[in-house]
Amino acid sequence: MKITTTSLPEVLIIEPKVFGDARGFFTESWNEASFNKAVGSEVRFVQDNHSRSARGVLRGLHFQLPPHTQGKLVRVVSGAVFDVAVDIRRSSPNFGRWEGVELSAENQRQLWVPPGFAHGFLVLSETADFLYKTTDYYAPQCEGAVRWDDPAIGIEWPDTGVPALLADKDARAALLAEARLFD
């Protein structure tokens, strides 16, 4: 398993070892002991999610507030996305800063998005199957969102060749300056 740090020290790129042979490949997509060693804490996942989206779909930027904060270990098993984490902890020296990584079925990269970060992605391929583990259950009463195109964050989303397609709630999400965030 290869771990790469990013400009946001808590956000990690994880590349599990892939064993290819004449049949195809095998990979341990998650191994609790190796993962916990990489992040340096005992992380307990309680939910696995799967979404499918078409090119240009943008989901985000989402998070859950206490008492149901979520860390997310995200990956793509078909297609490709541009995946983004934003530090939304007001007390953080990196508050409002973002990191973006291409995740695809081909590169088999995963991103660890810890609690305290907003998360979103834009689909670059015809369709993308997006899988992720979360450290707390879905809690709609704790859901929060910030706007994908907030100039105060300034995410450089790649051009997919089609207009971005968002859920209404995401298109109407609060700007960072107005949103309820982490202390």
Ligand SMILES: Cc1cn([C@H]2C[C@H](O)[C@@H](COP(=O)(O)OP(=O)(O)O[C@H]3O[C@@H](C)C(=O)[C@@H](O)[C@H]3O)O2)c(=O)[nH]c1=O
């Ligand atoms: C996220 C989630 C949604 N749902 C339901 C609620 C709703 O009716 C339907 C679609 O939900 P959403 O529109 O919120 O799905 P989506 O926009 O895909 O939400 C996800 O976006 C990415 C970027 C994340 O980081 C995730 O944590 C999650 O917030 O699925 C659950 O039942 N459990 C869940 O864990």
